[in-house]
Amino acid sequence: MLHTSKFAFQHNYMPILELHNLRKYFATQKAVDDISLSIEKGSIFGLLGPNGAGKTTLIRMITGIFYPDQGQIIFDGKKFDPLNDIENIGYMPEERGLYKKMKIGEQTLYLAQLKGLNATDATRKIKEWFIKFDMHTWWNKKVEDLSKGMSQKLQFVITVLHEPKLIILDEPFSGLDPVNTNLIKDEIYNLAQKGATIIFSTHRMEQVEEICDHIVLVNKGQKILDGTVQKVRQDFKENIFSVGVDQMPAILNGNTPFEVLSNKEHLFVVRIKDGSKPNDVLQYLLQQHANIHSFNEILPSLNDIFIRLVEGTPLSRQFQKIND
Amino acid sequence: MNKILLIIKREYLTRIRKRTFIISTILFPLFYVLIIFGSGYLASKSIRKLKVAVIDSSGLFTPSLVENVNAKDSSSYLTLITSNQDSLKHNYSSLGYDGYVVIPAVRWDEKIDKLPFKTNKTHGIASVMEVQNKLNIAWGKIKADSLGMDERKRSILNDKNISLKEENEKNKEANAEIATTIAYVCGILIYVIMLLYGSQVMMGVMEEKTNRIAEVVISSVRPFQLMLGKIIGIGLVALTQFLIWITFMLIIYNVGKASGSATGMMGSLAGGLQNVFTSINMPILIFFFIFYLLGGFFFYSSLYAAIGSAVNEDMREAQSLSFPVTMLIIFSIIIMSSAIIDPGGDLAVWASIIPFSSPIVMMARIPFGVPETVPWWQLTASMVALIGGFIFTTWFAGKIYRVGILMYGKKPTWKEMLKWAFRKS
Numbered sequence: 127m128l129h130t131s132k133f134a135f136q137h138n139y140m141p142i143l144e145l146h147n148l149r150k151y152f153a154t155q156k157a158v159d160d161i162s163l164s165i166e167k168g169s170i171f172g173l174l175g176p177n178g179a180g181k182t183t184l185i186r187m188i189t190g191i192f193y194p195d196q197g198q199i200i201f202d203g204k205k206f207d208p209l210n211d212i213e214n215i216g217y218m219p220e221e222r223g224l225y226k227k228m229k230i231g232e233q234t235l236y237l238a239q240l241k242g243l244n245a246t247d248a249t250r251k252i253k254e255w256f257i258k259f260d261m262h263t264w265w266n267k268k269v270e271d272l273s274k275g276m277s278q279k280l281q282f283v284i285t286v287l288h289e290p291k292l293i294i295l296d297e298p299f300s301g302l303d304p305v306n307t308n309l310i311k312d313e314i315y316n317l318a319q320k321g322a323t324i325i326f327s328t329h330r331m332e333q334v335e336e337i338c339d340h341i342v343l344v345n346k347g348q349k350i351l352d353g354t355v356q357k358v359r360q361d362f363k364e365n366i367f368s369v370g371v372d373q374m375p376a377i378l379n380g381n382t383p384f385e386v387l388s389n390k391e392h393l394f395v396v397r398i399k400d401g402s403k404p405n406d407v408l409q410y411l412l413q414q415h416a417n418i419h420s421f422n423e424i425l426p427s428l429n430d431i432f433i434r435l436v437e438g439t440p441l442s443r444q445f446q447k448i449n450d
Numbered sequence: 451m452n453k454i455l456l457i458i459k460r461e462y463l464t465r466i467r468k469r470t471f472i473i474s475t476i477l478f479p480l481f482y483v484l485i486i487f488g489s490g491y492l493a494s495k496s497i498r499k500l501k502v503a504v505i506d507s508s509g510l511f512t513p514s515l516v517e518n519v520n521a522k523d524s525s526s527y528l529t530l531i532t533s534n535q536d537s538l539k540h541n542y543s544s545l546g547y548d549g550y551v552v553i554p555a556v557r558w559d560e561k562i563d564k565l566p567f568k569t570n571k572t573h574g575i576a577s578v579m580e581v582q583n584k585l586n587i588a589w590g591k592i593k594a595d596s597l598g599m600d601e602r603k604r605s606i607l608n609d610k611n612i613s614l615k616e617e618n619e620k621n622k623e624a625n626a627e628i629a630t631t632i633a634y635v636c637g638i639l640i641y642v643i644m645l646l647y648g649s650q651v652m653m654g655v656m657e658e659k660t661n662r663i664a665e666v667v668i669s670s671v672r673p674f675q676l677m678l679g680k681i682i683g684i685g686l687v688a689l690t691q692f693l694i695w696i697t698f699m700l701i702i703y704n705v706g707k708a709s710g711s712a713t714g715m716m717g718s719l720a721g722g723l724q725n726v727f728t729s730i731n732m733p734i735l736i737f738f739f740i741f742y743l744l745g746g747f748f749f750y751s752s753l754y755a756a757i758g759s760a761v762n763e764d765m766r767e768a769q770s771l772s773f774p775v776t777m778l779i780i781f782s783i784i785i786m787s788s789a790i791i792d793p794g795g796d797l798a799v800w801a802s803i804i805p806f807s808s809p810i811v812m813m814a815r816i817p818f819g820v821p822e823t824v825p826w827w828q829l830t831a832s833m834v835a836l837i838g839g840f841i842f843t844t845w846f847a848g849k850i851y852r853v854g855i856l857m858y859g860k861k862p863t864w865k866e867m868l869k870w871a872f873r874k875s
Contacts, residue, residue, distance in 0.1 A: 212669060
């Protein structure tokens with residue numbers, strides 16, 4: 127894809143949002159417990175975590191709905207001022223909501239004006255977006271007449287209409303068909319390229335790997351992972367490779383530099399033992415006259431890492447599970 | 451501030467354009483008039499003309515006497531039975547009588563107390579009263595004849611009584627009857643508007659919460675702005691409705707005055723209004739009505755907003771939580787009826803100062819005269835208390851609203867809601 131922000135990291139790093147030691151406690155639980163993070167301007171940032179991890183509370187503090195009990199939020203270089211800064215934020219909550227009986231055009235205009243746009247600008251922008259998303263015939267319809275996917279598209283337009291610097295999308299693709307998913311996905315890249323920063327909160331890890339530059343994983347109110355997608359995957363690699371051979375040579379004694387985790391037809395998943403290197407594996411196989419046709423490292427997917435960190439199951443154990 | 455205006459505008463316009471608003475604005479006064487006049491009409495219609503057989507053991511009743519009283523009014527019909535008295539007692543119903551009385555063998559100067567009126571089903575008090583009146587007319591005539599009084603003497607004795615009409619020297623136009631009517635109308639109108647529009651606020655908040663639009667909106671405005679905008683918007687709808695009614699009334703009044711002669715329904719309505727306008731200080735009444743309407747509305751609707759924010763989509767949850775609030779309003783209406791009977795009494799004075807009941811009770815006292823019946827100090831105290839009261843309830847409701855609007859799941863109790871309100875933020 128076209129976004130280049132991944133590579134801007136090393137150069138002049140400009141955060142749009144910084145959280146310093148944020149805490150929010152409710153009566154019975156520590157919803158957010160000392161979280162710090164920094165989000166680069168123009169990046170697509172994945173905020174991940176299981177249900178009840180504190181993502182929504184964190185987002186509600188960033189959108190000015192909750193005040194933190196402790197800690198500081200810096201937005202675009204200045205101390206976060208909910209009253210004014212929320213006009214520069216667009217938030218699409220996981221639970222979508224619109225006035226069912228209100229006409230779509232009127233409703234979009236109303237919500238845009240609440241974000242500080244004047245009526246003329248708002249009307250012009252709404253018309254542009256409605257044409258772009260093929261919604262221009264909807265103006266006088268009511269929300270209750272729309273399908274779930276249609277109202278999802280409308281909600282996205284409402285979120286980004288006022289051209290916010292920071293866009294927070296909570297599960298933006300749920301309920302969308304592949305065509306509309308791609309439509310929204312392209313629009314997300316588009317907005318990021320124009321300089322908007324996107325916080326993308328989801329459980330769908332394959333989408334995160336595809337879209338996000340940088341991720342943070344929270345669990346039980348705390349940050350347990352922070353980094354670029356590539357770096358995180360490298361950090362969690364467990365020296366697991368897939369080896370394509372015609373026939374795996376018999377392992378005579380425990381002297382092999384690897385152990386076999388699973389095999390399927392002629393593809394073997396192996397883990398290199400501590401102290402050995404990939405080359406040792408190849409060398410061993412060649413010595414045994416194995417006919418090698420592929421040799422690839424398996425990096426853990428974000429999904430694997432997520433499960434491992436949240437449930438404490440290592441990648442290698444997952445393969446064993448499959449095998450058992 | 452600008453955003454509150456946007457919210458007010460939306461709340462106001464979406465409601466005012468609804469068909470139900472237009473219909474209720476037109477139909478409510480019609481219903482009101484119908485209920486007031488209709489119930490009187492129905493009450494008079496529901497009195498049955500009873501046919502009563504009279505068996506006379508005293509020998510004082512004569513057929514001509516009975517005929518005479520029957521001719522005077524037709525609200526019931528007496529028949530003097532002279533033969534077959536025993537069989538009548540068994541068969542009165544098949545003979546076409548509703549019941550019978552047996553006049554005991556008494557002298558004309560004796561009293562007949564609790565004379566049994568035998569029937570085979572219970573008739574209303576009003577119908578029985580008519581029979582009693584008629585018998586008394588006949589009995590009076592018997593007494594008068596025995597005393598040797600002629601028709602003239604009798605009418606002097608019966609009709610020339612002293613009747614009182616209160617004349618307020620400070621306010622020559624004051625009319626206690628009109629004041630009582632206006633007091634009822636004002637009190638009940640405020641009661642209806644507070645309940646009706648209060649529950650509209652509650653349902654509006656519930657709608658925003660269950661539609662999940664609340665979270666979208668409060669990522670643009672403060673929760674308090676959203677709540678206040680809704681309350682003010684709906685309050686303005688109530689005010690608009692009231693002003694439309696006042697305008698109707700002024701038009702009828704002026705049309706009636708211009709046409710001069712009072713003819714027909716329109717004329718009598720205008721005539722009635724004319725009496726009201728001359729006996730009551732209308733500008734003062736309208737000013738205070740608007741004040742107490744809005745004051746009472748803000749006081750209670752913010753509580754309703756807090757309840758709406760705390761519950762989920764279940765109407766029963768909302769009803770059980772709003773029960774204490776609704777009770778306070780109903781309680782005010784009970785105090786109002788005694789305040790109208792004694793508008794200067796202790797209960798009336800205190801209930802019209804305490805903000806829980808002041809909107810209804812004070813509006814029931816004001817028609818009796820400001821500053822004679824309601825001194826200025828009481829009005830001032832009441833207004834200050836109500837303003838203070840609704841600032842407090844709005845603040846209190848805002849605290850609950852802020853927490854409740856994003857809280858899903860179990861319905862909270864009032865105790866939990868108080869905790870939300872008074873914990874440090």
